[in-house]
Amino acid sequence: MNPSINTEKLVGRLSVRVRSDDETLIRKAAALSDERSISQFLIRSALIQARIDLADLKSFVVRPDQVDEFYQALDDVSAPNEALQALFAGKTQLEH
Numbered sequence: 001m002n003p004s005i006n007t008e009k010l011v012g013r014l015s016v017r018v019r020s021d022d023e024t025l026i027r028k029a030a031a032l033s034d035e036r037s038i039s040q041f042l043i044r045s046a047l048i049q050a051r052i053d054l055a056d057l058k059s060f061v062v063r064p065d066q067v068d069e070f071y072q073a074l075d076d077v078s079a080p081n082e083a084l085q086a087l088f089a090g091k092t093q094l095e096h
Contacts, residue, residue: 055093 018026030041062070080088 051093058093 026042027038030038033041033044035041035044
């Protein structure tokens with residue numbers, strides 16, 4: 001889970017204020033990471049957390065006339081088909 005950062009395409013700017021002890025912690029972690037700069041470390045860390053937070057918000061809508069069918073499908077355990085196997089073979093939301 002290492003989102004790559006292409007520094008050639010960075011155009012946005014974020015400015016944050018942190019407490020002194022938080023800055024020290026961030027600098028220590030950045031120094032131990034594979035990132036070349038604190039900015040890259042912060043971007044990578046923020047992207048990871050953003051993907052986690054957004055993945056938790058995924059939802060879908062079931063029409064009232066489909067509720068019983070939906071619950072039945074959840075209760076029916078069957079062997080995975082090709083579509084399900086393909087779904088789980090791909091990258092997760094966090095790996096994109």
